[in-house]
Amino acid sequence: MDTKNEEMEIDSKEDEFLTHVETEFIGREFDMQAIAKAWKYHRILGLFGLRSVGKSRLVHVFLSRYITDVTLLDIDLKQFGNISALYSYFCIQLGTRVVYDAHKSDWWIQHIVKELIHKNDKDFVIVFDNTEDFQEVKGTTARDLFLSLSWNIIKRCNNVKVIITSTTSVKFVAKTFFSYTLEPLTFTDSCHLLRSVAPDINFGEYEDAIVTLSDGLPLLILMIGSELKNNDEMTPCHMVQCLQTSRLKTLSDTLYPKEDRIADVYKSFIDRLALKYKEHLTVLDYIPGSFSVDECREIIDVETTEAMVKFKTIKPLLDRHVLDRDSATKRLNIQGILRECLKSYYTVKDLPKVRARYSKIFTAVMVRISSRLYTPEYTKAVAELTIEYPNLQKLLTDVEYTTQDTYHFFIKVATDCTGLVDNFMAGEGEVFYQGCMKIADMYGKEIDRANVHIAVGSFYTNVKGPRTGKQCHLEQGADNYDAALNVLEKYGKSLQLATANQRKGWNLLMQGKNLAATVFLKNAFDLSNSSGTDFQSIVLQSLNSLGITNTVLGRFDEAEKYHFEALRRRKQIQGETHPFVGACLNNIGIMYYQKGDWHKALEFYEAGLDIKRKNQTPAWSLVNSLSNTANMYSETGESAKAMQLLNEALELLNKEKLPPKESFALIYDTIGKVYRRDENLTSAEDMFQKAINIRGEISMENVTYLESLVHLADIHKRQKHYISCIKVSNKALQIKETAEKAMPQNPFVKECFECLAEVYNLSGSNDKYIETLEKLQSELIRLERVHLDHGNDRDLLKVRKEMQSVTETIQRVSYETKSR
CATH class of the missing domain: 1.25.40 (Serine Threonine Protein Phosphatase 5, Tetratricopeptide repeat)
Structure with a gap:
């Protein structure tokens, strides 16, 4: 048979391997009615029971049947290793910036609660799924913080209801809280489910025994049926013998006598997998979150097509229910119980090579997301970041396992992904960069160390400095840039040298050292101006920064020259209506405002705002233009127009997935100034207080x-x-x-x-x-x-x-x- 034709045939049926039929939802009608009744009167619902008894599935079916017009935050706590990870993920879902070090106290809880309160135009349902680890395994501090988060949400956020699923019960105030224990499926429903999974199997006299030994656990029933359906050597008689000798261990295994612990059932199912599937499964378990088919292919190091991997590896694992597939994202995952079984009983063959492949795969993912994060593809990039977040967290923490063969991946992340790390993964950023500095010293050349110094400088300049307000952090950023410059200057002209000069100039600008900033910014411009396309972003950033610096210095002729050159180049490179052109026009408006030419300032503010509105401009950039234009309207006595723009800004921020908190504060402060000019002092007081509250939180x-x-x-x-x-x-x-x-x-x-x-x-x-x-x-x-x-x-x-x-x-x- 022609191999090429065979592969073409497989590709033509690309989705057929995933026509993995969703098992019919069996029974649970009494449970569904009880929860539906309680939903009307309670703010928080706890659904408890044995591991794999069907709690998560029941919640999802209930919400799809009974609940509409709400924003669902479905949070599986199994994927989070600590409170910091949960907090960071919450921030991404609610569209707010992660506040550095907030997780080290209970302040992060107030942060999340206030974000939910701000979104009071929406009704939320938050599902905390698989919470048992945060209640028992991760210690009393994690437990207390999680329970405090849940209680504060339902106590203070009238627009939110919470559902908790767990193997371990918790208690809240009875009037608010509805606790429900989900029992295993009834015998009749278990029989129905087993037959639906394996309709062609003749169970005969062994059906009752199999159903009894399944303990009514849906996941176990699905695996039993799949194994009988897909393994010709496994008969119902053999299945009964297997179930009688080993049963799956659940997280609540201490509730049962030793002979009733069923962990061995899952182990036996994994053991019966062909050796290559078993090895593949242990390797896939190294990925902590969900993964794509392509990521699966690369991590198991199969030299074949994606289609063949689907049919030769993924389909058998899906059929045996050792993998789950999300129909919306088409991503795969290993069921939580199986992950624990894999970690307890199996080891990854050749772990260093698996780590190396992991580093290669997710470095590419991180670079891809980072390259799109501040472009018109911002929304898509953030959506991908949300999905890949636990995997990228692991990538950053894996820096401790770096070898000479893999260190260059982490240097690339430090070099190319500083914006992503600084803005979205700041909690891991400092440790990651420390690790990068260590491996650069061990394995790298001095150029590598210089690149890491640039990344560390950016972290202190753009993360720690602004968030802490401490001058020492900006100075540390400058010191790291100097260390990079001392190395890079020896090698002559390069993109890294231009980048270090540009970022050092920006650092000095933030410190208010504008004269010194212009020296480095001019160096960056001179190095980049006559270079290739790789240098274009440095040219544009340098021109913009020089325009801003000279505006602050009151050197308006110089500022005008730089701003208009930046505008000309942006239009030439990015087109007349690119959102960055809008940002450039806004900066020119600021220059004219500072100069006292309000007519021209308003002209450029409006032009920049118009371009930004027509494009997928990041929220913070559009909000800045709305604020500036509104302030100009207010200055010229057009308060109604000003308020219209400011209300637009607030509406935009409330819709944005990741609105910077400082943007809210900026708009409240600007509204306060509009009210002040109109002598509406009471309203101005309220707005300034709101700005103070947010900025004080930062x-x-x-x-x-x-x-x-x-x-x-x-x-x-x-x-x-x-x-x-x-x-x-x-x-x-x-x-x-x-x-x-x-x-x-x-x-x-x-x-x-x-x-x-x-x-x-x-x-x-x-x-x-x-x-x-x-x-x-x-x-x-x-x-x-x-x-x-x-x-x-x-x-x-x-x-x-x-x-x-x-x-x-x-x-x-x-x-x-x-x-x-």
Whole structure:
């Protein structure tokens, strides 16, 4: 037979191997009715029983039959090794950023609860499936945190109902909680299910014995039927003998006498697999989450077509119910009980080679996702990331097993996937990068170490620095960039050298060291400008950053040159309507706004916003444009237009899978400013407080947190609530030194002293008034030094004028006080 024709025939029937008929749902009508009745009166339902008794299937069938118009979060806790992984996954599902180190306290629970409260326009059903590990195996801390999460959700989120399935019962308040024990299938239903699985088998006198020995466990019945159907040598008589000598062990095995523990049943089923299937299964178990057919082919190292793998490996495992297949995603998984059996009784043959293949497979997956994450394919990339998340977590943790043959995979992840790691896997990022640094020292060349230094620098610059608000982390980022530059500069022009210069420039920009930033950004531009297409992204990022830096410095002619060159190149490379062109237009609008040309600012804001709306622009980018344009409308007296855009931004964020929390805070702060301009002080107060709450959750040391506190203090001053104003101002000044280190040029400390001084003046507290003016004077002197260092002539002139005015005021008030 012609091999090529045979493969073509198989390919033409690609989905036929997966016409794996879903077993009919048998019985459970009484259980279904009991749960449906309880659903009307209870917020949290617990479904408990033996492992593999059918709890998960019953929940899914119940929801599909009875529950509509809800957002389902189906969370299988078996795939999470710890609270950090559960928290990260929850953030992905709810569309919020993972907050670094949040899992180290119970703060993460409040984070999840608040995100659910924010989404009160939706009704949620959260299914916590297979929760027994978090109740018993992972320790009391994990148990208490999980139960606290469940209780806080149903206590505070009126739009959420929770279903828990477990082998171990839990208790909540009776009025809210409905506990239901799912018993094994009745004898009649077990017979019905067995016959439906193996309709052509003549069970004869052995049917009753087989059904009795199955203990009414649906999964065991399915496996018995499949084995009888697919194994000609296994007769009903032999099956009875097998079941009598070994039965499957469940997670709740301590509830049974030793002779009734049924773990050996699953082991015997695995043992009866052909040797190659058994070996394949143990290798597949190395993948912690679900996997595609192609990933299956690569991990078992079969040199054949995907179609042949489907028919020669996957179909037999599916037929014997040792693999599950998700009909929606077409991904495969090993049933949880089998995974435990495999880990207990079997070892992976040639584990180092399996780890090497794993590293190769999921490095490619991670690079593929990363390359699309900040493109118009963002939504698809995030969807794939959600599915592959546990597998990528394992990839990062496997860095500890790196050998000389595999280290280059991890160096590639560190080099090409920093954005993905920094933004979505920050909990694993620091340990991963430490591991990369170690293996680079052991196996790599100094170029490899330089690439890792760039990745570590990005982690400290874009993750730890912004999230902690600590200047030391930005400085650590800069130190890592310097270490990379010291190596790369010896080798001459390269993409890595351009990248290190660009990222060092961005780091310095974040530190407020704008003059120094321009040096590195120009280096990056010069290295990239005449190079190939690989350098184009560095060219564009450098031009954008140079435009931003010069805008901050007040060098508007320079800023205009860089921004418009970036715009020209983006249009040439990416097309007239690419969303990044919209971002460039928005930056030009910011430049004109800072310059005081409001007409042009609004023109570019609107042009950028129009492009972003027409494309699959990431939410944070579109929200920034909506905020800027709304602020401009408000400045020009068009508050109604401003509010329309800001409401659009909130609606967008609520729909987004991964909305940055800071984006919500930005919009609330902007709404507050619109209300303030309209003298709607009560509403402004509410909005600024919302911004403070969110920014405080991110970090109480961030400059944006200080900014919103100062805005709120100003509102209290306008309301003549002087005591409240003083209280909020003092709270803001508690992070004065931190804010000045994080952003030396920030004007918010100055504005805070100005607000306090005005309050003390209005309330007649002359001593406090003079004391605050003197503190304001000191702050202006500090800003003068900063602007001198940064070469910011525009703001330097403003500060000096203010210094003169404050000095004259101090002299006048002091003279008047002495004259009394």
